[in-house]
Amino acid sequence: MTTTRFAPSPTGYIHVGNLRTALMNYLIARKAGGTFILRIDDTDPERSKEEYVDAIKQDLEWLGLHWDKVERQSERLDRYAEAADKLRDMGRFYEAFETPTELDLKRKKQLNMGKPPVYDRAALNLSEAEKEALRAERGNGVWRFKLDHQRIEWTDGILGDISIDAASVSDPVLIRGDGQVLYTIASVVDDTEMGVTDVVRGSDHVTNTATQIQIIEALGGTCPRFAHHSLLTGPQGEALSKRLGTLALRDLREQGVQPMALLSLMARLGSSDPVELRADMAELIDGFDVTRFGAAPTKFDVQDLFPLTAKHLQSLPLADVADAVADAGVPADLAAPFWAMARENITTLNDLKGWWELCRDGAEPLIADEDRDFIAQAMGLLPEGPFDGDTWGAWTGAVKEATGRKGKGLFMPLRKALTGMERGPEMAALLPLLQVIRARG
Numbered sequence: 001m002t003t004t005r006f007a008p009s010p011t012g013y014i015h016v017g018n019l020r021t022a023l024m025n026y027l028i029a030r031k032a033g034g035t036f037i038l039r040i041d042d043t044d045p046e047r048s049k050e051e052y053v054d055a056i057k058q059d060l061e062w063l064g065l066h067w068d069k070v071e072r073q074s075e076r077l078d079r080y081a082e083a084a085d086k087l088r089d090m091g092r093f094y095e096a097f098e099t100p101t102e103l104d105l106k107r108k109k110q111l112n113m114g115k116p117p118v119y120d121r122a123a124l125n126l127s128e129a130e131k132e133a134l135r136a137e138r139g140n141g142v143w144r145f146k147l148d149h150q151r152i153e154w155t156d157g158i159l160g161d162i163s164i165d166a167a168s169v170s171d172p173v174l175i176r177g178d179g180q181v182l183y184t185i186a187s188v189v190d191d192t193e194m195g196v197t198d199v200v201r202g203s204d205h206v207t208n209t210a211t212q213i214q215i216i217e218a219l220g221g222t223c224p225r226f227a228h229h230s231l232l233t234g235p236q237g238e239a240l241s242k243r244l245g246t247l248a249l250r251d252l253r254e255q256g257v258q259p260m261a262l263l264s265l266m267a268r269l270g271s272s273d274p275v276e277l278r279a280d281m282a283e284l285i286d287g288f289d290v291t292r293f294g295a296a297p298t299k300f301d302v303q304d305l306f307p308l309t310a311k312h313l314q315s316l317p318l319a320d321v322a323d324a325v326a327d328a329g330v331p332a333d334l335a336a337p338f339w340a341m342a343r344e345n346i347t348t349l350n351d352l353k354g355w356w357e358l359c360r361d362g363a364e365p366l367i368a369d370e371d372r373d374f375i376a377q378a379m380g381l382l383p384e385g386p387f388d389g390d391t392w393g394a395w396t397g398a399v400k401e402a403t404g405r406k407g408k409g410l411f412m413p414l415r416k417a418l419t420g421m422e423r424g425p426e427m428a429a430l431l432p433l434l435q436v437i438r439a440r441g
């Protein structure tokens with residue numbers, strides 16, 4: 001059975017980059033009728049925070065990316081210790097004692113000699129006595145996985161055939177000196193034991209994947225299918241990593257971005273299929289194909305989310321936005337005509353309040369000197385209430401007859417006098433909502 005996972009580290013809020021990973025894994029699982037696991041990668045007790053675990057769940061729920069199971073790495077440490085023992089018994093695990101400064105120096109030397117900065121395995125030559133002495137002096141060493149120096153190959157769901165020379169990669173550290181288990185092994189143990197069949201993640205993980213394939217094989221597991229999506233850049237192709245902090249999902253929510261707009265964009269951005277606004281999750285699932293994505297960096301412009309949000313909102317019946325309409329202050333008896341008027345004129349639901357304030361308080365009239373008499377005359381012709389969708393037509397008909405004005409010369413001064421703006425909602429829809437005018441009815 002298809003099983004995927006989204007595996008964030010709870011060290012911050014999730015952003016658009018994380019969402020891409022989450023969504024792809026979610027859609028693969030749902031399309032196949034499989035299982036989607038939310039895995040919290042919290043082996044780092046200092047940086048992992050419960051507050052972020054809660055925030056990640058809230059953000060995924062807001063988007064409707066429901067998970068079937070939650071797993072927490074911090075609750076599985078004994079499983080990782082067992083796997084580590086196994087690697088140790090197999091002779092694929094060794095303790096190394098270099099300090100970060102020493103490693104840095106080695107790397108610099110290698111680079112100066114035009115060699116790739118790969119860990120030289122000096123620790124493999126240490127005798128037991130030397131290790132004992134180093135332990136006494138520096139504390140426990142780190143544990144490195146001894147890679148098999150062969151080519152590591154896989155067919156990537158996005159990148160195609162990949163081949164990496166293991167000799168060009170440093171033996172990965174899987175356990176730190178203080179005993180903390182690192183992601184590289186924890187993830188392998190989880191993917192194997194949880195039956196994960198498909199792993200989609202960012203292309204920054206390609207080297208990890210190479211080493212993880214060898215660890216999985218050493219532990220006797222089955223490799224999932226891997227796919228590595230490109231990383232997002234800003235609209236000009238600039239690195240987004242520094243700005244991702246400002247592209248947290250909760251910030252986008254605050255700015256009024258609608259989940260369907262965000263999901264529709266992310267399910268297609270960087271693929272060879274066009275971005276289309278989808279009505280619901282079923283359509284997203286149906287239209288998703290991970291093999292359509294390309295390896296090139298993907299340009300993301302936050303501004304693209306707003307026209308999609310506006311379009312999505314236009315399609316919604318009142319029932320779907322009733323809370324937001326009420327929150328904007330609109331009385332229940334006006335909610336339906338208000339929404340019918342407003343939905344054509346908003347970008348996000350955050351704009352509702354402004355339109356309601358215009359209806360409730362009126363606007364500073366915009367009246368040109370030459371229109372003063374005309375407006376006074378028109379106001380005198382305003383019919384008795386109650387107002388409805390036909391009132392505007394009847395009124396402007398009467399004004400036209402009385403003044404001889406027509407077209408723009410008739411409508412524009414009335415619009416500006418009533419709304420203070422040259423552009424805006426259909427006046428026929430707006431007029432019955434203007435409270436001062438209603439009061440005359």
Ligand code: GLU
Pocket residue numbers: 007008009041183187200201205
């Ligand atoms: N916690 C890892 C990350 O956020 C997970 C990577 C993976 O999907 O394996 O980068």
